Amino acid sequence: METPVRSTTLALDLGNSFAKAAVFVGGALAGPIVRFEYPNWEVADGLVTNHGVENIVYSSVANVPPRELMDKWTKAQRRVISLQAGNPLPFPSRYATPETLGQDRIAAVLGCLASFPPNTAPATTPTPARDSGAKLIVDAGTCVTTDLLDGTGTHLGGNISPGVRMRLRAMHEFTAKLPEPEPAAVEGAVGSTTVSALRHGAQLGLVYELEGLYFRLLPAHPGLELVLTGGDGEWLAEKLSVPCSLRPDLVLRGLLQLTSIYVRNES
Ligand SMILES: Nc1ncnc2c1ncn2[C@@H]1O[C@H](COP(=O)(O)OP(=O)(O)O)[C@@H](O)[C@H]1O
Ligand SMILES: CC(C)(COP(=O)(O)O)[C@@H](O)C(=O)NCCC(=O)O
Ligand SMILES: [K+]
Structure with a gap:
């Protein structure tokens, strides 16, 4: 497996009921897992600002972060990463779809x-x-x-x-x-x-x-x-x-x- 990047990363898991967020410094959690309801995106934005987050990575099966927020993060030189549909899975899989x-x-x-x-x-x-x-x-x-x-x-x-x-x-x-x-x-x-x-x-x-x-x-x-x-x-x-x-x-x-x-x- 990959060695985690030596930087500050906000991971966002956007589920159908709640968003879950956590900040990692290198490979270690820098705080608790924060659960928030939609559309309280200021919670995620607050973590980005307070921790000086460099990378934001998200998975979504529901709501993606709003375009304005992603634009704000990108303009502030933060890297926004997500899975792209159609890219090969990052592990071997027998899932037919x-x-x-x-x-x-x-x-x-x-x-x-x-x-x-x-x-x-x-x-x-x-x-x-x-x-x-x-x-x-x-x-x-x-x-x-x-x-x-x-x-x-x-x-x-x-x-x-x-x-x-x-x-x-x-x-x-x-x-x-x-x-x-x-x-x-x-x-x-x-x-x-x-x-x-x-x-x-x-x-x-x-x-x-x-x-x-x-x-x-x-x-x-x-x-x-x-x-x-x-x-x-x-x-x-x-x-x-x-x-x-x-x-x-x-x-x-x-x-x-x-x-x-x-x-x-x-x-
Ligand atoms: N504090 C809590 N508030 C709301 N739901 C909770 C709580 N703790 C556990 N649950 C349970 O967690 C489920 C949602 O789990 P979660 O993993 O966040 O879902 P999703 O990823 O689909 O958004 C709810 O259906 C509920 O049964
Ligand atoms: C099955 C799910 C709805 C679960 O989402 P969650 O309960 O975590 O909000 C989600 O993983 C999804 O939309 N899957 C697509 C279908 C599939 O995994 O094959
Ligand atoms: K699930």
Whole structure:
């Protein structure tokens, strides 16, 4: 993987519900991950000014930063970097429509490859006894995306599934009588009220879906581990009973990798 550029970079992950922003100095986070709603772009602009940011890199599946803001940054000699549709993916992938793979998913794969470098050394024992080093990225936001990386770092594909709020809202919208509860802590295996039944179905349903996918993939990918990110990553990490690590900065770190690739290609 790339060595992060020795400069100050603002990474912006523009999702369907929220924007997430973080400043990196070299390869290290210079502060917390900041979550903001649209169109509060002044939050991002404030980070750029306060940290003397040199590079701004973003992925977007929703709103791009407004043209005026990008013009302002460019005029102030800041480098603005984004993924361009139609460019080859920056990793090997079997996705048959790479041109429509979400930019957040591309960045998450880059972040995963940087956080868990693939083992390209030849196998010393025959598979499948060996830990394959495979990772299943789970980005639990508006939608839940999964992306499977084998031990060599090849992206094998993944799934798109409704996020927790979308599940709860859909049951409210598509029925006459169901309420729309807020997501909350769920205990036990079955609900005992309408609200807890909805939460169990929506929230634990997602847990079981991910555990089911893990066990479905495990025989072909021994040692598989889930790598969780996104707004619902934290409680999922607590509930899941399969191997997983929580990486809230996965997409942002992937964007930092993209900056390194871009800067290297520029020079
Ligand atoms: N403080 C919070 N405010 C709003 N949503 C939150 C918060 N913490 C967790 N969530 C959950 O995070 C989800 C959004 O996650 P996020 O990764 O930001 O989505 P996206 O990338 O699609 O914008 C919401 O659907 C909600 O379930
Ligand atoms: C699936 C998504 C909507 C997820 O976005 P999010 O839930 O993070 O806002 C986004 O990754 C997207 O628009 N993907 C394009 C389709 C694809 O990845 O194949
Ligand atoms: K997502």
